[in-house]
Structures are given as structure tokens and as C-alpha cells.
Amino acid sequence: MTRMAGKVVLITGAGKGMGRTHAVRLAEEGADILAIDLPGEQSEADLAETARLVRELGRRAATGTADIRDFDALTAAVQSGVRELGPLDTIVANAGICDNPGPSWTIDDDVWNRSIDVNITGTWHTVKAGVAELNPDGGSVVIVSSTAAIKAVPGASHYSAAKHAITGLSKTLANELGKRSIRVNTIHPGAVATPMTINPTTFARLRPDLENPTEADVAEVLSQRMLLPVPWVESIDVSNAVLFLASDESRYVTGLQMVVDAGQTQKVA
Amino acid sequence: MSGRLEGKVALITGAARGMGRAQAVRFAQEGADIIAVDVCAPVEHSTTPGASPEDLVETVRQVESLGRKICAFEADVRDQQALSAAVDAGVEALGRLDVICATAGISSAGPAVEMGAERWQTMLDVNLTGVWRTCKAGIPHIVDGDRGGSIVLISSIAGLRGLVSVGHYTAAKHGVVGLMKSLANELAPHSVRVNTIHPANTRTTMIQNESTMRTFCPGVDEPTQEQFEAGTQSMHLLPVAMIEPEDIANASLFLASDESRYITGVTLPVDAGHCVK
Numbered sequence: 263m264t265r266m267a268g269k270v271v272l273i274t275g276a277g278k279g280m281g282r283t284h285a286v287r288l289a290e291e292g293a294d295i296l297a298i299d300l301p302g303e304q305s306e307a308d309l310a311e312t313a314r315l316v317r318e319l320g321r322r323a324a325t326g327t328a329d330i331r332d333f334d335a336l337t338a339a340v341q342s343g344v345r346e347l348g349p350l351d352t353i354v355a356n357a358g359i360c361d362n363p364g365p366s367w368t369i370d371d372d373v374w375n376r377s378i379d380v381n382i383t384g385t386w387h388t389v390k391a392g393v394a395e396l397n398p399d400g401g402s403v404v405i406v407s408s409t410a411a412i413k414a415v416p417g418a419s420h421y422s423a424a425k426h427a428i429t430g431l432s433k434t435l436a437n438e439l440g441k442r443s444i445r446v447n448t449i450h451p452g453a454v455a456t457p458m459t460i461n462p463t464t465f466a467r468l469r470p471d472l473e474n475p476t477e478a479d480v481a482e483v484l485s486q487r488m489l490l491p492v493p494w495v496e497s498i499d500v501s502n503a504v505l506f507l508a509s510d511e512s513r514y515v516t517g518l519q520m521v522v523d524a525g526q527t528q529k530v531a
Numbered sequence: 532m533s534g535r536l537e538g539k540v541a542l543i544t545g546a547a548r549g550m551g552r553a554q555a556v557r558f559a560q561e562g563a564d565i566i567a568v569d570v571c572a573p574v575e576h577s578t579t580p581g582a583s584p585e586d587l588v589e590t591v592r593q594v595e596s597l598g599r600k601i602c603a604f605e606a607d608v609r610d611q612q613a614l615s616a617a618v619d620a621g622v623e624a625l626g627r628l629d630v631i632c633a634t635a636g637i638s639s640a641g642p643a644v645e646m647g648a649e650r651w652q653t654m655l656d657v658n659l660t661g662v663w664r665t666c667k668a669g670i671p672h673i674v675d676g677d678r679g680g681s682i683v684l685i686s687s688i689a690g691l692r693g694l695v696s697v698g699h700y701t702a703a704k705h706g707v708v709g710l711m712k713s714l715a716n717e718l719a720p721h722s723v724r725v726n727t728i729h730p731a732n733t734r735t736t737m738i739q740n741e742s743t744m745r746t747f748c749p750g751v752d753e754p755t756q757e758q759f760e761a762g763t764q765s766m767h768l769l770p771v772a773m774i775e776p777e778d779i780a781n782a783s784l785f786l787a788s789d790e791s792r793y794i795t796g797v798t799l800p801v802d803a804g805h806c807v808k
Contacts (some may be wrong), residue, residue, distance in 0.1 A: 329578075344604075360554050433807045436804050436807050437804070437807065437808065438769060439808075440767075440769050440804050445804075448659070489795055490722060492793065495793040499793045499794075502790035502791065503790075503791070503794070506785045506790070511782075512772045512781070512782065514767075514769060514779075514801055514802070515780050515799070515802075515803045516768060516769060517768065517802075517806060520797065521797050522791075522793055523793070524795070525715055525716075525719050525796050527695035527796070528712055528716065528718065528795065
């Protein structure tokens with residue numbers, strides 16, 4: 263298990279969910295992890311657990327807290343982690359938020375701005391802070407986007423717009439960083455079995471016909487949207503795609519939009 | 532440690548050399564047995580020099596030296612009967628089929644409107660219809676196994692954008708994407724995934740031959756390797772002149788393995804950034 267041997271990886275949103283799965287999967291393959299998530303008591307406890315899981319695999323872990331909207335705080339957290347672990351080889355810009363406020367013309371300014379600030383500007387901040395600390399030999403930037411960057415999400419245009427914007431950012435970064443052997447790719451998960459999907463609010467939205475929809479009720483409708491016979495993908499499937507794009511196995515892959523969605527975006531109605 | 536394709540059987544066309552051989556060897560390293568098919572002869576109207584029977588023997592040697600089994604057949608992807616017979620015999624010998632890599636392909640050049648009908652037709656026959664025939668030969672075995680599977684079609688950057696002087700090649704490689712998207716829909720209920728890989732300039736005889744080298748250096752009669760690689764480099768974003776067959780094999784491995792179990796319908800460029808340049 264050495265596909266990431268000796269590499270140092272920055273991961274945002276690493277306290278829980280997919281971010282933690284990325285940290286563990288990359289550590290299994292020999293990476294040291296700089297895990298960053300929001301400030302706060304719960305978040306710090308989550309980060310400590312991610313770090314424990316990484317160390318349990320015999321790898322080094324450093325943690326830092328910053329809101330990715332705050333570039334100075336993020337930079338300080340990245341620099342502190344790099345002092346501990348050494349220069350970065352990989353940046354996994356994973357932190358993001360999603361809600362479903364309703365039709366575009368009814369979205370409040372603060373709800374709109376929050377999605378744009380976190381999902382696109384925060385991603386730009388992450389790359390900006392991380393690239394400054396990348397190993398001079400080159401590296402890999404993996405941005406976790408969404409199928410919302412490819413297909414519309416009615417009721418969440420602030421999210422879809424931000425994720426589409428990430429595509430523009432990534433393609434530009436790939437051009438700007440190619441000469442330095444830095445690759446930039448995006449991953450586009452569809453529904454993933456994380457709290458972002460598995461929660462009562464999302465359940466109610468997906469099954470407005472039922473009073474108290476269960477996970478099975480939701481799985482039934484989501485399965486119909488996929489090509490493959492599953493309702494969602496698991497975090498580990500996204501992490502395996504991160505691993506491929508982070509490792510030297512993809513050393514000549516850049517500018518790619520990698521969809522991990524059980525075929526949702528390719529399904530013919 | 533168990534391999535990423537442990538216990539699986541992969542059909543690979545164009546397996547005598549280049550990307551096909553790299554796939555066979557990489558898959559074998561990860562525990563797969565191989566059904567290798569190659570025409571092992573020159574193809575008319577192609578500027579790619581033909582593979583030889585000795586090339587295929589070398590692939591067999593390399594796979595066997597990794598302790599894996601391989602059944603090799605000389606068959607033309609344009610000949611459905613020969614191709615299906617080879618695949619049937621390979622599955623009979625190795626017991627199952629999990630992965631198909633449609634890798635066989637040819638190249639030639641010429642302005643689309645001035646091109647002879649035979650050159651056009653041969654290109655479509657090998658690079659598009661040959662891919663369909665390969666799928667046709669292999670898919671029933673994967674579906675019969677009822678364990679799901681993965682199909683990797685080798686397209687090209689010319690499957691995602693237009694390239695000059697290869698209209699027939701570009702049409703065929705775009706056609707492969709259309710076939711992939713339809714197959715992804717048709718085979719998903721069987722948990723069979725279908726994806727394409729889009730290489731840019733890769734170090735194989737398809738690119739590394741006198742005729743193709745000249746097309747990269749217009750106005751130069753006998754281009755040097757250096758002049759040629761300046762041309763190939765100029766198409767890439769990353770500072771690399773040639774992609775290695777092993778890079779295509781690594782991407783194929785990812786798509787063939789269960790690590791990508793929910794990835795289907797994807798066009799994956801291994802192009803050093805050509806498509807976003």
C-alpha cells in the first residue's frame with residue numbers, strides 16, 4: 263500500500279464525512295495528512311479523531327482550524343501544518359456546504375453569498391494557500407465539486423452556480439500551473455451516503471409524498487435516477503477517485519472532470 | 532497484499548505491443564489473467580506499422596513471467612467470427628470475463644475531403660466498428676457471469692475535439708464516445724460500467740513512426756526526435772513531450788478495478804492537459 267508513499271496532503275473539510283474518508287484512504291497508501299476544518303469545539307474533536315485514524319495507520323497527521331472564507335486564517339493553518347509535516351504534494355479542496363433554499367428568485371442574499379463564499383471563493387483560497395506551499399517538483403490539486411457542476415439542481419442555484427464556477431477555476435489553474443508540473447482536476451460526486459444526503463430535511467424534499475420518509479423510501483427514488491443499481495455512492499468511492507488523481511498513476515492527467523455518480527449524469531430518461 | 536484485479540479476467544485487443552501490452556502487463560501485476568488479441572499484421576491504408584506475431588509472444592512472456600495466465604490469439608477486430616471465436620476460447624480456458632479493453636486501433640492522415648473512400652472506410656472499420664465488435668464478442672460473457680464488469684474503450688483526444696488532417700480518425704474516435712454512452716445505459720442494469728480513455732501523444736508505434744513524425748513537423752523532410760518532441764510537447768500543458776503506455780494502463784487499471792465501481796459514462800483524458808489548453 264504505497265501509492266502515496268512519502269507524500270504530504272492538505273485536506274479541507276477533513277473533520278468528518280468525505281474529508282475524513284479521503285484522509286484515511288490516502289494514509290493507507292502512505293500519505294501524511296494535514297487536516298483542516300472549521301474552528302469550534304465539535305470540529306476540533308472531529309479533527310482529532312481524523313488525526314487519530316491517520317496515526318493508527320502509522321502515518322503522521324497535523325491538524326488546523328480555519329474557515330476557508332478567511333484567507334489569512336487558512337494560510338496560517340496551512341503554514342503551521344507544513345512546518346510540522348514538510349512541503350505539500352497534494353491539495354484536496356474538499357470543504358463545501360449545500361442546502362436547498364428554493365427557487366433562484368426567492369433566495370436571500372445571505373444564503374446566496376454564503377454558498378458562493380464557501381464553495382467557490384473558499385476553494386480558490388484553499389488552492390492559493392496550498393500552492394504556495396507545494397513541493398517545487400510539482401504536485402496534484404484535487405477539487406471536490408459535484409454533479410451540480412454538470413447538471414442543474416432546481417432549488418439550489420446558489421450551489422449549482424458555485425460548483426460550475428469551480429470548473430472555470432480548475433481549467434484556468436490547469437493552464438497556469440501545468441508548466442510547474444502541477445495538475446488540477448475536479449471530482450464530481452452525485453448523491454453520496456454522507457449527512458449531506460442522509461438527513462430528514464433531504465428525505466422530506468425527495469419524498470414530498472410521504473409523511474415520515476425512511477432511508478429506504480429515499481433510496482427507492484434515488485435509484486431511479488442512477489444508471490447503476492444503487493441509490494448513492496459511498497464516501498470511499500470518492501476517496502478512491504481522489505487517490506487516483508493524487509497519485510503518480512495519473513501523472514499526466516490534468517484538466518479532467520471526473521464524475522463519480524453511478525451514471526446519474528449519463529442516464530437517458 | 533491482494534491485487535486490485537485479483538481473480539479477474541480481462542480481454543485486451545491490440546495486445547501485442549504499445550498500450551495493449553502495457554494494459555496486459557499492468558493488469559497481470561494486479562492479479563488478472565489475460566485474453567490477448569492482436570491482428571499481428573499490417574493493416575492496409577494505415578501508417579501505423581503492423582505488429583508481428585513475435586510482438587504478441589513477447590506480451591505472453593511478460594504476463595507469464597508475472598505468474599498469471601494468458602491466452603493469446605491472432606485475430607482482426609474487423610472479423611467478428613474470428614474475434615468471437617478467440618474470446619469464446621479464452622473465456623473457456625480462463626473461466627470467466629470481467630473486463631474488456633478495446634485498445635486496437637490504427638492511424639493514417641489526409642485532408643477529409645480529399646481522402647479516398649477505402650482509407651476512410653478502413654479507419655471506421657477498425658477504430659469504430661472494431662470496438663463495437665470487441666464489445667459484442669465480450670459482453671455476453673460478462674453478463675452471463677452476473678458479477679458485473681468494466682469496459683474500457685480507448686478513444687483519443689480526437690474523440691473530444693477536432694484535429695487537422697485526421698477527419699476519419701476524429702470521426703471514428705468521436706463515434707467511440709457515442710457507443711460508450713449508449714452501452715453505459717444499456718449495461719448498467721447488469722452492473723457493467725463503460726468508460727472511455729482519451730490519450731494525447733503516447734509513445735507507441737502509432738505516433739513514433741516516420742510518417743506521423745513528419746506530420747508533426749510540417750516542412751521538415753526528415754525530422755529529428757527533438758524536432759518531433761517539440762511538436763508533441765506544444766500540444767500538452769504539462770512539461771512532457773510523450774505520455775507513456777504505462778500511464779494509459781494505470782488509468783485503465785483504475786477504471787477496470789472496483790475502486791471505480793460507481794464510475795460509468797465517463798470520458799477520461801490522459802492527455803497532459805491538451806483538452807483544456
